[in-house]
Amino acid sequence: MYNIKSYIIIFALSLLVSTFSISSPVIASEDSDKIIADVDGNPITLAELKLAISSLPADYQDMAKTSLSQMMLQQLIDLKILSAKADEENITSKKSYKNELSFLIDQLKREHYLRNLYAKNVKEDTILARYKQLVSQLDSDKEIRARHILLKTKEEAESILVELSEGADFSQLASQKSIGPSASNGGDLGFFTRESMVPDFSQVAFALTPGEVSKPVKTKFGWHVIKLEEIRPRTAPDFNLVKDELRDELERMVMTSVIGEARRSAVINIRESNLSNLLIEK
Structure with a gap:
């Protein structure tokens, strides 16, 4: 017998089970033959239960396996009951149902095709090869640590250079006169890569030697006086930290390549009149 808390959880799961993820993990084929229950002779398989559980958010999957399995089984029973009701009312013959089914089948085909691809x-x-390729590109690159003083006009920037030539401290001038957010840190921007700054700024900053101060530099933010503090080799992130990101990147590249090639050979006809009717309806 379920208590009230269990019913609340079951209700929440009922909302989730109605929107199973199409991209759920592959379930072992032998599980499709293992019947765990039936509703009026309509079987529920172990594969269906595993698919339902794997489609839930991680928070729900952390529940005790026995409790979760029992709750999801009840939801699958309800699903079979409602599916039978839909058959009784001939829902599957409706055009709206067929349209949605066709769309879902296309999505499922896509997900399985991409999974295999x-x-x-x-x-x-x-x-790993992609990681090594990116690391090799870093070998010739570097990071720098610099300070800057951001000002509104070129005249103000030139005035800063005069003060520096007279022995003023760069970080103190940055704290007092810079209009940039780094003023509170004495103009310190920390370490950064070439591409992390606007090109006009990076071009000058990366050409300096440690301790050198630039002439006034104009960017979209204003006028800068830049002082280079340090140079260090650009370090590569740990492979395990970026592996998933690299996998996603490679998968996108593979998918884009396949779609691009298929589009070039596909015969695609767009019915502009029907499309314009849809836009008018909205």
């Missing part, structure tokens, strides 16, 4: 083309060694 990625399994063939994006393997651990492929990801």
Whole structure:
């Protein structure tokens, strides 16, 4: 017998089970033959239960396996009951149902195709090779640490250079006169890469030597006086920290390539008149 808390959880799960993720993990084929229950002779398989559970958010999957399995089984029973009701009322003959079913089938085909495509083309060694390629590009790059004083006019920037030539401290001038957010840190921008700053700024900053101060530099933010503090080799992130990101990148590249090639050979006809009617309806 379920208590009131269990019913609340079951209700929440009922909302989730109605929107199973199409991209759920692959379930072992043998599980499709293992019947765990039936409703009026309509079987519920272990594969269906596993699919339902795997489609839930991680917070729900952390529940005790026995409790979660029992709750999801009840939801699958309800699903079979409502599915039978839909058959009784001939819902499947309605055009709206057929349209949605066709759309869902296309989505399911896409997900299974991409899953197989990625399994063939994006393997651990492929990801590692991409990582090494990116790391090799870092070997010739560097990061710098610089300070800057941001001002509104060129005249103000030139005045700063005069004060510096007379022995003024750069960080103190930045704290007193810079209009940039780094003023509170004495103009210190920390370490940054070439591409992390606007090109006009980076071009000058990366050409300096440690301790050198630039002439006034104009960017969209105003006028800068830049002082280079340090240079260091650009360090590569740990492979395990970026592996998932690299996998996603490679999967996008593979998908884009396949779609691009298929589009070039596909015969695509767009019915502009029907499309314009849809836009008018909205």
